[in-house]
Every structure is written in structure tokens, then in C-alpha cells.
Amino acid sequence: MTAPVKPDIKSLTRDELLARFAEWSLPEWRVDQLLQWLYQRRVTTWDEMTNLPKAMRERLSAEFSLSSLTLSLKQGASDATQKFLWRLIDGALIESVLIPANPALYGDASDRHTLCVSTQVGCAYGCKFCASGLEGWKRNLRPEEIVEQILATERWHFEQSSKLKVQGSKLAEDGAATLNVEPGTLNSLAAAAPERLINNLVIMGMGEPLANYDNLLKALRILNAPWGFGIGARKITISTSGLAPQIVQLAGEPEQFRLAISLHGATDEVRSQIMPVNRKYPLRELTSACESYQRKRDRMITLEYILIAGVNDDLLQVRPLATLAKKLNAKVNLIPYNKVEGLQWRRPTDTAQEAFLTALEAQKVVATLRREKGHDIDAACGQLRLRTERELAGA
Ligand code: SAH
Numbered sequence: 324m325t326a327p328v329k330p331d332i333k334s335l336t337r338d339e340l341l342a343r344f345a346e347w348s349l350p351e352w353r354v355d356q357l358l359q360w361l362y363q364r365r366v367t368t369w370d371e372m373t374n375l376p377k378a379m380r381e382r383l384s385a386e387f388s389l390s391s392l393t394l395s396l397k398q399g400a401s402d403a404t405q406k407f408l409w410r411l412i413d414g415a416l417i418e419s420v421l422i423p424a425n426p427a428l429y430g431d432a433s434d435r436h437t438l439c440v441s442t443q444v445g446c447a448y449g450c451k452f453c454a455s456g457l458e459g460w461k462r463n464l465r466p467e468e469i470v471e472q473i474l475a476t477e478r479w480h481f482e483q484s485s486k487l488k489v490q491g492s493k494l495a496e497d498g499a500a501t502l503n504v505e506p507g508t509l510n511s512l513a514a515a516a517p518e519r520l521i522n523n524l525v526i527m528g529m530g531e532p533l534a535n536y537d538n539l540l541k542a543l544r545i546l547n548a549p550w551g552f553g554i555g556a557r558k559i560t561i562s563t564s565g566l567a568p569q570i571v572q573l574a575g576e577p578e579q580f581r582l583a584i585s586l587h588g589a590t591d592e593v594r595s596q597i598m599p600v601n602r603k604y605p606l607r608e609l610t611s612a613c614e615s616y617q618r619k620r621d622r623m624i625t626l627e628y629i630l631i632a633g634v635n636d637d638l639l640q641v642r643p644l645a646t647l648a649k650k651l652n653a654k655v656n657l658i659p660y661n662k663v664e665g666l667q668w669r670r671p672t673d674t675a676q677e678a679f680l681t682a683l684e685a686q687k688v689v690a691t692l693r694r695e696k697g698h699d700i701d702a703a704c705g706q707l708r709l710r711t712e713r714e715l716a717g718a
């Protein structure tokens with residue numbers, strides 16, 4: 324895929340925009356107005372930026388694209404986990420998953436909504452259990468495509484709730500004379516207040532984030548910046564299958580992003596069976612990269628451990644897992660495997676899952692077990708896309 328001819332406005336930092344606006348002899352406050360429209364109001368057209376002069380909007384649209392994501396499919400009820408399948412401008416499909424407050428997940432008890440974000444179309448790492456890697460890697464997402472997942476999800480959410488408000492205010496407007504307001508005022512007032520839905524990000528959707536390092540970091544800086552989306556670095560968790568050199572590189576960045584390692588095996592033997600990346604960066608190398616991350620951070624690393632029946636759920640894995648977790652001062656997230664169509668792997672029984680957790684806790688490791696009801700929608704990222712791509716191919 325060739326990149327669009329014009330850079331997207333949402334791939335630029337404030338400093339980059341300032342430099343550009345200075346060339347055009349435009350003042351700094353114009354940049355801030357523009358940023359407001361992009362990240363607070365989440366507009367999708369230049370024409371909506373009504374406080375920017377028309378000539379300026381024309382110049383911007385001549386130089387930059389302003390792309391947004393198209394919703395292709397959505398699954399799930401509004402009070403539970405919801406999956407969004409987005410279509411990109413080249414037709415590729417990616418997923419984001421919106422998870423309502425769950426204090427046991429990655430953030431603090433005050434969480435409202437977590438969004439699980441994709442970073443690539445497909446994945447090159449080919450973990451044997453994962454739907455995202457099944458059809459290989461297509462391309463990296465650009466910074467604006469990462470940022471847009473958050474904006475588009477919020478846009479969708481607030482559009483839904485304003486539809487509800489419209490219904491409500493229709494009733495109110497029937498009696499608008501009583502309130503002495505113009506019909507329509509109630510809706511525009513509601514739309515004017517910038518609101519936030521998402522206050523936690525997990526970079527755990529499709530793709531290997533650290534294999535798209537530069538675009539990821541650029542996107543996260545835009546999402547983190549007070550002039551951008553304004554989400555705290557400590558509220559952003561990057562999950563990696565274990566790219567050791569990039570973990571070391573990330574440790575050197577100024578932001579305090581959180582790190583999660585997809586471990587899934589506590590010995591090289593077990594891990595290499597299901598994660599080919601382990602042959603390139605075996606546990607010794609991965610551990611030492613994590614140690615260098617740990618030394619520079621005051622936050623705990625999380626070790627993700629999917630429980631797959633007969634593969635990594637043997638209690639013999641508990642001791643090496645506990646040793647690793649203690650060495651890294653990490654907590655362990657046990658996740659029952661989500662069935663992927665066409666793959667033979669299964670999750671262990673509830674009893675086997677609980678036994679693994681108990682054995683781990685007996686080793687004095689901080690651990691959680693995600694206890695899920697039904698896997699239909701809670702399924703890991705990548706599966707909705709896979710099914711849709713296959714249906715399209717069959718059609
Ligand atoms: N590539 C990165 C981030 C995306 S995968 C990584 O591997 O960490 C996000 C998480 O979902 C990883 O921990 C991955 O191992 C897990 N995962 C993939 N397929 C899964 C499945 N079928 N059931 C449960 N978790 C799965």
C-alpha cells in the first residue's frame with residue numbers, strides 16, 4: 324500500500340504544526356484552535372472548524388488530509404465489552420475493543436473505559452494460538468490511524484448518546500415554550516461540551532506494537548499530550564510478545580508508559596512451541612531487557628499468561644513463572660484462552676485454572692485470573708476481522 328500523498332493532520336505534533344504555521348506567518352494560538360477541533364471536538368471535516376478563517380481552512384486542506392475511520396461492524400451491548408471493526412482508507416480492516424470499568428484489569432479503581440487499540444494490519448509474529456497472526460502481516464498503521472481509533476470510538480459513543488438526547492429533547496421541545504428556548508438549542512448545547520469516555524489505553528489489539536515503534540510512539544505522544552488527547556502515560560499499557568531490543572529502547576523514553584509482556588510460557592521449551600519470537604529473543608534475553616525497563620520505572624511490569632489446556636497449564640510451569648515474576652517484580656495476569664475458529668487449542672477447565680492461580684499465589688506472586696462468562700464477544704482482538712475477511716473472501 325502506498326502512503327497517502329498528503330500527510331494527515333493527526334500525524335503531527337504541536338511543535339511540528341507550530342513550525343508550519345510560522346512559515347505561513349500564522350500565530351501560535353491558531354495552532355491551539357486547530358488542536359481543539361481535532362482532539363477535543365473530534366471533528367472530521369475542515370468546514371466544522373468554524374473559528375478558523377476560510378482561507379486558512381483551504382490552505383490546511385490543500386496541504387494535509389483529515390482522515391477518519393469508517394465503522395464497518397460493531398458487536399456487543401453498550402453496557403458491556405464492545406468490538407469495533409474499522410475500515411481504513413485502503414480498505415484494510417482493524418479492530419478496537421471498548422471495555423467498561425473493570426478495576427481488576429490494567430488501571431486503577433477509578434477507571435471508566437479502557438480501549439484496546441491495534442497497531443498493525445495483521446501480525447508477522449505468528450504466535451500459534453492467535454487470530455491476528457493467522458493471515459500474516461499486511462502493513463503498519465500510521466500514527467493518525469492509531470490515534471483515530473480512540474477518537475472514532477468516542478465519536479461513535481457520543482453520537483449514540485446524543486441520539487438518545489434528541490429523543491429525550493424531542494419530548495422536551497414539545498414543551499420548549501415552557502423553557503423559553505429555541506427548538507434545537509438543547510441538542511447543540513449538549514454537542515458543544517467536549518467530553519471524554521476513554522481514560523485508559525491498552526495497546527493489545529491486532530499487531531505487534533513494538534514492531535511499529537516510531538508510529539506507535541508518535542501516536543502515543545499525541546494521545547498523551549495536554550494539547551492532544553490528554554491521557555496520562557501511566558494509563559497507557561503497551562503489550563509486546565517480547566521484542567527485547569525495543570523494550571530496552573522504550574526504557575530510554577521519557578514517558579512512563581506501562582509494559583505488559585505476553586509470556587505464555589515460563590521455560591524456553593514451552594514458550595518456543597507456541598511463540599516463534601522466543602527463538603529470536605529467548606527468555607534470558609527477554610528477562611534482561613525487562614530488567615533494564617524495570618530499573619528505570621517505578622511501576623510494575625505485567626506478565627500476561629494465557630492458559631491453554633495441555634500446552635502451558637501444567638503446574639510444572641508455576642515455579643519458573645514465579646521465579647521470573649519475582650525477579651522482575653512483576654504481577655501475573657492469567658487469561659483463559661479464547662477459542663479461535665480453525666485452531667485446535669482449548670482453555671483448561673475452571674478447576675485447572677483455579678489450581679494454577681492457587682499454586683502461583685502459594686509462591687507469593689501477585690496474580691489475577693480473568694474469570695469470564697462466555698467468550699463470544701470477550702474474545703481477543705483479531706477474530707472479528709478474521710471472520711469478516713473470510714466471509715468477504717467466500718462471498
Ligand atoms: N502483539 C502484542 C499485542 C497484541 S496481542 C502481544 O502479543 O503482546 C494482545 C494479547 O492477546 C497478547 O497477550 C496475546 O497473547 C493475547 N491473545 C492472542 N490470542 C489470544 C486468544 N485466542 N485468547 C486469549 N488471549 C489471546
Ligand code: SF4
Pocket residue numbers: 446447448449450453454455456528529530531564585
Ligand atoms: Fe502477533 Fe501478539 Fe498475536 Fe503474537 S499474540 S501473533 S505477537 S498479535
